[in-house]
Amino acid sequence: MSKKNLNIGEEVVPLLVAKELTKIFNNGVVALDQVSLSVQKGEFVFLVGPSGAGKSTFLNLVIRREVPTSGLIKVNQQNIALLKKKEIAHLRRSIGVIFQDYKLLPQKTVYENVAFALEVIGASPKEIRERVYNVLELVGLLNKAHVLPSELSGGEQQRVSLARALVNRPLLLLADEPTGNLDPDTSWEIMELLREINRRGTTIVMATHNREIVDKMRKRVIALDHGKLVRDTPKGGYHLEA
Amino acid sequence: MKLRTFFFFLREALKGLVRNRLMTLTAMGIITIGLFLFGMFFLITANFRYFTTLAWEEVEIRVFLEPAARNPEAVGHKLAALPGVAKVTFISKAEGAAALERMLGQKNLFLSGENPLPDAYTLKLTETADPKEVTRLASDIPGVEEVVFGRDFVEFLQMINHFTLVVGLIFLILTALAVLYIVANTIQLTVYARRKEIEIMKLVGATDSFVRWPFLLEGVILGLLGAGLAVFLLTEAYAFLVQRLGLYRRFLPLRADQELKVQLMIVLFVMGLFFGSFGSRISLKRYLKV
Ligand SMILES: Nc1ncnc2c1ncn2[C@@H]1O[C@H](COP(=O)(O)OP(=O)(O)OP(=O)(O)O)[C@@H](O)[C@H]1O
Ligand SMILES: [Mg+2]
Numbered sequence: 091m092s093k094k095n096l097n098i099g100e101e102v103v104p105l106l107v108a109k110e111l112t113k114i115f116n117n118g119v120v121a122l123d124q125v126s127l128s129v130q131k132g133e134f135v136f137l138v139g140p141s142g143a144g145k146s147t148f149l150n151l152v153i154r155r156e157v158p159t160s161g162l163i164k165v166n167q168q169n170i171a172l173l174k175k176k177e178i179a180h181l182r183r184s185i186g187v188i189f190q191d192y193k194l195l196p197q198k199t200v201y202e203n204v205a206f207a208l209e210v211i212g213a214s215p216k217e218i219r220e221r222v223y224n225v226l227e228l229v230g231l232l233n234k235a236h237v238l239p240s241e242l243s244g245g246e247q248q249r250v251s252l253a254r255a256l257v258n259r260p261l262l263l264l265a266d267e268p269t270g271n272l273d274p275d276t277s278w279e280i281m282e283l284l285r286e287i288n289r290r291g292t293t294i295v296m297a298t299h300n301r302e303i304v305d306k307m308r309k310r311v312i313a314l315d316h317g318k319l320v321r322d323t324p325k326g327g328y329h330l331e332a
Numbered sequence: 333m334k335l336r337t338f339f340f341f342l343r344e345a346l347k348g349l350v351r352n353r354l355m356t357l358t359a360m361g362i363i364t365i366g367l368f369l370f371g372m373f374f375l376i377t378a379n380f381r382y383f384t385t386l387a388w389e390e391v392e393i394r395v396f397l398e399p400a401a402r403n404p405e406a407v408g409h410k411l412a413a414l415p416g417v418a419k420v421t422f423i424s425k426a427e428g429a430a431a432l433e434r435m436l437g438q439k440n441l442f443l444s445g446e447n448p449l450p451d452a453y454t455l456k457l458t459e460t461a462d463p464k465e466v467t468r469l470a471s472d473i474p475g476v477e478e479v480v481f482g483r484d485f486v487e488f489l490q491m492i493n494h495f496t497l498v499v500g501l502i503f504l505i506l507t508a509l510a511v512l513y514i515v516a517n518t519i520q521l522t523v524y525a526r527r528k529e530i531e532i533m534k535l536v537g538a539t540d541s542f543v544r545w546p547f548l549l550e551g552v553i554l555g556l557l558g559a560g561l562a563v564f565l566l567t568e569a570y571a572f573l574v575q576r577l578g579l580y581r582r583f584l585p586l587r588a589d590q591e592l593k594v595q596l597m598i599v600l601f602v603m604g605l606f607f608g609s610f611g612s613r614i615s616l617k618r619y620l621k622v
Contacts, residue, residue, distance in 0.1 A: 153535070155535070155622065175539070175540060176539060179534075179537045179538060179539045179540075180537065181537075182534075182535060182536065182537035183536070183537035187535065189535075193528075193531075193532050193535070195528070195529055195532060197351060206532070206533070206536065207536040207537070209340060210533055210536050210537060210538040210542060211537055211538075212337060214336075215336075254536070258536075258537070
């Protein structure tokens with residue numbers, strides 16, 4: 091503790107903080123129940139738990155797709171619930187999200203889908219070209235740049251959505267079951283990419299059901315069940331080891 | 333806004349229009365039909381107003397002078413100075429007699445010495461004049477014996493005039509609202525078809541106005557195209573009508589002036605612009621809440 095305090099400044103301030111975060115939907119479902127946690131810059135965190143545990147809801151609260159019923163959620167010291175419309179847009183630019191259903195635009199090519207995230211924030215054409223080709227190279231899709239998503243495999247589409255999440259150079263990457271529909275080999279390709287991105291300094295929060303991956307990666311594991319935080323272990327596995 | 337950004341929006345808008353061809357044509361067709369109807373009411377109203385002004389020009393007030401009036405010219409000046417009087421014409425007793433003889437088809441109605449008709453003036457009124465007021469003021473002028481005007485006809489005209497104004501306005505407003513409603517709903521369909529795109533834009537950090545611009549431009553382009561088409565169809569149809577009814581123009585005079593055409597174009601293009609932009613704005617509202 092004292093050692094950390096000597097290390098003054100940014101290291102001490104968490105990137106993501108939730109305090110007694112609660113989300114009750116209009117239909118009465120308690121998706122999150124008094125969840126408190128904090129994530130430091132540079133961490134890689136798995137968010138695990140059975141279906142309906144509230145993992146996606148948590149990620150949606152971080153990007154302000156949902157508003158908390160009570161409690162607090164902060165990204166980079168900003169209270170997400172208090173943001174104005176413009177600030178929400180800016181928050182989302184600093185967070186990359188990989189959606190489980192990819193959310194790619196079917197009429198746009200791979201290149202255009204990724205470039206879209208930069209056009210939206212008004213980057214210059216030169217910058218867009220450079221960054222898009224860079225990130226497509228990173229995810230190994232340079233040769234498919236001008237292909238439509240419908241002509242890609244599931245793993246390739248997942249990588250497009252990863253490329254789009256990364257192209258803004260986000261502080262924080264949220265991944266909602268990025269290996270959900272993929273075979274084990276392809277899943278590991280994606281995980282290797284995420285590990286590499288994390289090594290380069292991006293904080294990652296990944297919701298998953300994939301026990302094998304969680305067990306092998308030995309990263310911090312936060313488990314939710316029926317909306318409650320039931321476990322938070324550094325370098326843990328999918329289940330509590332006996 | 334940077335020019336580059338504007339062109340990005342314009343490109344996105346054009347892409348959207350081309351990609352959703354069927355929707356584009358439908359929306360444009362509906363705007364055209366709506367504006368055509370609107371323009372039709374506009375022309376009908378304009379022509380009604382035109383008939384009534386033409387009829388108004390026929391309205392005359394007759395002012396008969398006292399037989400002993402010493403200075404008819406002075407009365408004439410006073411009449412000309414009344415508010416609402418456009419033109420004053422002197423009709424001497426001899427001219428009055430001649431007119432009467434022509435009307436009755438009889439010559440030498442009176443012997444020249446015994447012409448019982450008084451000297452008179454006829455007054456033409458301006459468009460905004462109130463004939464009753466003019467009559468009252470004219471009767472007060474010394475030397476005036478009697479003032480006569482077709483009270484019933486004037487009142488009828490005034491009534492028609494108010495009626496067309498009110499009915500015309502109501503019709504114009506109703507068609508405008510109906511068109512706005514239909515256009516907003518049609519654009520709503522194109523927006524609905526692209527709700528996923530809107531959601532993704534918002535999730536990667538686009539501001540509302542950024543999302544709105546291409547749709548706004550689409551709406552504006554649709555509105556202007558629809559207006560252009562409506563103007564073309566209406567002016568052609570109207571020119572045809574004017575030509576066909578040319579024979580009857582004594583009974584049914586139609587306005588065929590350039591000014592009306594320009595007014596029609598301005599009104600329809602402004603409406604098209606308004607419908608397109610406002611319609612897309614209303615339809616987007618719901619989908620921006622991501
Ligand atoms: N928009 C919503 N309206 C009402 N209830 C919702 C809504 N979104 C989620 N829920 C409910 O909240 C609970 C948590 O859902 P959530 O999607 O966060 O679970 P999850 O942990 O992501 O599950 P999975 O692993 O299946 O993706 C579920 O019971 C779900 O039915
Ligand atoms: Mg989920």
